Amino acid sequence: MGLLVLLALWQALALAGGGYLLAGPLGVASWLAAHGGLILRALSVTLANAAWGFLLGNLAAILLAAIALVWPRLLNLVGGLALVVFCLPLVATGPILRVLMGPGEGPQVVLAALAVYYTTLIPLLAGLRAAPQVWFDLIRSYGRGRWSELAHVRARAALPYLLAGLQISAPAAVLGAMVGEFTGAERGLGVLTIRFTRDLDVPALWGVAGIAAAASIVPYAALGWLGARIADDKPPVILSPPRIVRGSPFRKAAGTALLVGAVLVLWWGGMEVLGLNRFFAKRPDDLAEALLWAPDAARTRQVLWAATVQTLIWALPGYLAGLAAGAGLAILLSLLPWLGSLMTPLAVALRSIPIVTTAPLVVVLTGRGAAGTMTLVALMVFFPTFVACQHGLRQAPGPILDLFRSHAAGRLARLLHLRIPAMLPALFASARMAVPAAILAVTVVEWLATGRGLGSLMALSASLSDYDMLWLTVAVVTVMAALFHAAVSAAERRVLAAFAPEQTHA
Amino acid sequence: MAPDDHPPAAIVCAGLVKRFDNGMTAVDGIDLTLAGGRTTALLGPSGCGKSTLLRMIAGLEEPSIGGITIAGQPPAALCRQGSLSVAFQDPCLLPWLTLRQNIALGRKLARLPADPATVDRLIDLVGLGGFQQMRPAALSGGMRQRAAIARALATRPRVLLLDEPFGALDALTRRQLAQDLPPLWRHAGATTVLVTHSVDEAVMLADRIVVLSPRPARVLADIPVPLDWPRRPDLSEAPAFRRLVQTALAALVRGGERSQAVAAQ
Numbered sequence: 001m002g003l004l005v006l007l008a009l010w011q012a013l014a015l016a017g018g019g020y021l022l023a024g025p026l027g028v029a030s031w032l033a034a035h036g037g038l039i040l041r042a043l044s045v046t047l048a049n050a051a052w053g054f055l056l057g058n059l060a061a062i063l064l065a066a067i068a069l070v071w072p073r074l075l076n077l078v079g080g081l082a083l084v085v086f087c088l089p090l091v092a093t094g095p096i097l098r099v100l101m102g103p104g105e106g107p108q109v110v111l112a113a114l115a116v117y118y119t120t121l122i123p124l125l126a127g128l129r130a131a132p133q134v135w136f137d138l139i140r141s142y143g144r145g146r147w148s149e150l151a152h153v154r155a156r157a158a159l160p161y162l163l164a165g166l167q168i169s170a171p172a173a174v175l176g177a178m179v180g181e182f183t184g185a186e187r188g189l190g191v192l193t194i195r196f197t198r199d200l201d202v203p204a205l206w207g208v209a210g211i212a213a214a215a216s217i218v219p220y221a222a223l224g225w226l227g228a229r230i231a232d233d234k235p236p237v238i239l240s241p242p243r244i245v246r247g248s249p250f251r252k253a254a255g256t257a258l259l260v261g262a263v264l265v266l267w268w269g270g271m272e273v274l275g276l277n278r279f280f281a282k283r284p285d286d287l288a289e290a291l292l293w294a295p296d297a298a299r300t301r302q303v304l305w306a307a308t309v310q311t312l313i314w315a316l317p318g319y320l321a322g323l324a325a326g327a328g329l330a331i332l333l334s335l336l337p338w339l340g341s342l343m344t345p346l347a348v349a350l351r352s353i354p355i356v357t358t359a360p361l362v363v364v365l366t367g368r369g370a371a372g373t374m375t376l377v378a379l380m381v382f383f384p385t386f387v388a389c390q391h392g393l394r395q396a397p398g399p400i401l402d403l404f405r406s407h408a409a410g411r412l413a414r415l416l417h418l419r420i421p422a423m424l425p426a427l428f429a430s431a432r433m434a435v436p437a438a439i440l441a442v443t444v445v446e447w448l449a450t451g452r453g454l455g456s457l458m459a460l461s462a463s464l465s466d467y468d469m470l471w472l473t474v475a476v477v478t479v480m481a482a483l484f485h486a487a488v489s490a491a492e493r494r495v496l497a498a499f500a501p502e503q504t505h506a
Numbered sequence: 507m508a509p510d511d512h513p514p515a516a517i518v519c520a521g522l523v524k525r526f527d528n529g530m531t532a533v534d535g536i537d538l539t540l541a542g543g544r545t546t547a548l549l550g551p552s553g554c555g556k557s558t559l560l561r562m563i564a565g566l567e568e569p570s571i572g573g574i575t576i577a578g579q580p581p582a583a584l585c586r587q588g589s590l591s592v593a594f595q596d597p598c599l600l601p602w603l604t605l606r607q608n609i610a611l612g613r614k615l616a617r618l619p620a621d622p623a624t625v626d627r628l629i630d631l632v633g634l635g636g637f638q639q640m641r642p643a644a645l646s647g648g649m650r651q652r653a654a655i656a657r658a659l660a661t662r663p664r665v666l667l668l669d670e671p672f673g674a675l676d677a678l679t680r681r682q683l684a685q686d687l688p689p690l691w692r693h694a695g696a697t698t699v700l701v702t703h704s705v706d707e708a709v710m711l712a713d714r715i716v717v718l719s720p721r722p723a724r725v726l727a728d729i730p731v732p733l734d735w736p737r738r739p740d741l742s743e744a745p746a747f748r749r750l751v752q753t754a755l756a757a758l759v760r761g762g763e764r765s766q767a768v769a770a771q
């Protein structure tokens with residue numbers, strides 16, 4: 001019903017706009033009908049890559065979770081490494097993978113896997129620890145050990161978390177595959193998108209975007225349906241990662257140092273073990289040289305710094321706007337329940353669309369400047385935040401709500417004292433998870449369209465085979481994302497300690 | 507239920523002290539020998555360390571000083587044999603299992619063959635017949651607690667540890683279960699330790715009452731309960747019953763006053 005209204009609205013807008021930027025549904029449908037074969041071939045390539053990535057990424061997530069379960073001491077390291085890998089800019093990882101792996105679908109599959117594993121790993125780690133201590137006491141009182149804990153409690157308690165993770169990773173896999181296709185593949189929906197962007201073929205762009213959206217929504221909905229069949233208990237939306245490092249400042253510093261060391265060793269060791277050529281497979285010391293004591297090091301630093309500033313100037317406002325809009329709309333709708341029940345399914349559907357894959361469209365619609373970039377970043381952050389905040393607002397415990405009602409507290413009082421504090425954990429969780437997403441969005445737009453910032457620098461160095469610079473941009477973006485992530489986490493911990501102390505023990 | 511093949515298991519606590527990592531001492535020097543096949547009530551004010559003592563007997567908590575043997579073995583050995591059951595203060599049912607599956611889980615964890623007849627009989631006995639297929643979320647607090655008791659009994663344990671098993675029950679159900687349950691564990695020869703803060707319950711259900719001081723728990727009084735079995739509900743009106751209640755209550759009150767005096771110094 002809502003969908004029909006939306007379609008009609010879209011068609012009306014398209015007619016009013018003269019059909020230049022906004023192709024109406026009829027135009028798009030007729031274009032799709034005319035180019036069915038082309039679309040189908042591209043779709044099958046993208047879906048196959050996404051499916052492989054989905055499989056491999058989720059297997060990796062389950063494996064990592066198993067490692068952290070068997071050796072709990074490794075939890076911090078596993079979580080930290082996973083985060084660092086998650087912060088890798090997919091856009092620049094694509095070209096690097098392409099020189100490492102050669103032509104073919106390999107890079108797209110790896111990118112799809114990279115896009116999914118973290119959003120499965122984090123809920124899974126939380127789920128495996130989601131059981132109250134008494135359940136383990138029960139198992140132990142029958143003289144049974146860790147395997148029984150796993151079989152009777154942990155595995156089942158983690159199941160809804162795993163299912164939620166798998167569901168989110170379906171659209172993420174399509175996103176990863178398409179980002180790979182944006183950056184130099186030969187076949188697939190992403191390649192078509194690039195071509196139509198160049199030709200400014202608006203109905204074709206809408207058509208591909210629609211197909212990509214459907215390719216994400218359908219598996220998302222299917223997995224949701226399947227999940228509800230398998231386990232009817234829903235996990236909390238707050239996918240708070242287990243504490244990365246706990247304890248004294250000294251232990252935190254030691255943990256961070258260990259993590260940095262592990263990243264460097266794995267990076268360097270992996271390259272050496274695989275025997276990869278130093279010309280395109282840069283080691284940490286190559287980057288240090290390029291940045292610090294090569295003859296043109298000063299210039300390299302200047303270029304990098306300028307690009308970083310340009311990226312931040314556009315990404316940061318977009319990110320904040322997305323958060324504010326998501327939380328704001330959720331609060332507004334909680335005051336207007338009838339509108340909320342209309343909007344929520346729509347938002348959930350839109351949330352499952354990999355926004356980044358519509359980047360070319362957004363750029364064509366809003367221009368190659370600040371507006372387009374910020375819009376895309378904001379959209380990328382908005383949907384998950386909105387959905388999470390809506391859930392959070394509903395988390396206010398019933399008995400306390402009743403208490404407020406019994407004192408005839410008005411809607412506003414309940415909102416201020418109860419619902420918004422209950423929403424904060426969700427807001428911060430999505431703010432944290434949105435950091436890499438926002439960086440992905442901004443680098444994609446810069447790569448494809450705006451010609452400035454780190455994304456554009458990545459594109460330029462990839463086309464010039466300037467691998468020092470390409471690896472440097474990857475390193476800078478990763479470090480930046482990790483630092484932002486850490487900053488948001490720190491803020492989150494403060495807020496949670498004040499508003500939701502029960503969550504800080506998780 | 508047929509008596510077990512094993513002889514009744516005596517529980518010996520020697521010089522038990524439990525001090526937690528945060529420096530809090532919950533149990534401070536307890537020596538007790540609990541005869542096999544008998545029911546002992548641990549009676550004490552809330553927070554005195556009763557659950558901690560019970561958890562040490564269950565092998566879930568290591569004593570800081572002292573030791574426990576059950577039938578001459580460490581508690582963990584009995585746990586491994588599946589001959590020890592605990593009904594925790596929190597009913598501790600797994601939310602994804604039905605009531606029946608939760609009760610059968612006890613036997614599964616103890617590696618005993620499934621015994622549907624016993625499980626069904628226990629379910630009826632604790633008054634949950636007809637709710638077998640319900641999930642815990644759909645049951646009331648008292649129903650969940652009864653399910654936890656049934657789960658603990660389903661393995662026919664040699665040692666049965668009950669932590670405030672009737673805490674969430676209404677007076678009527680309490681009375682009913684106080685009638686129905688003791689014959690079960692007595693007939694099976696189980697050595698039962700029952701934690702409670704209700705004096706009447708202790709007298710009604712136990713052969714012996716150990717009165718504990720406010721935290722840290724020490725033994726204040728050790729009161730035999732020489733009332734005949736089976737005990738009928740109207741026993742609680744009998745003079746002998748009231749005298750025992752008075753004795754236990756007096757011990758509790760003295761302990762409370764003494765600890766207040768210590769605190770005031």
Ligand SMILES: Nc1ncnc2c1ncn2[C@@H]1O[C@H](COP(=O)(O)OP(=O)(O)O)[C@@H](O)[C@H]1O
Pocket residue numbers: 526527528530531532550551552553554555556557558559721
């Ligand atoms: N794991 C623990 N760490 C620190 N203190 C504890 C722990 N468990 C219980 N305590 C403390 O020990 C005391 C006794 O607790 P408990 O045995 O549960 O009392 P009871 O069951 O008699 O009400 C309480 O003050 C409680 O706060």
Ligand SMILES: [Mg+2]
Pocket residue numbers: 556557558595669
């Ligand atoms: Mg207790």
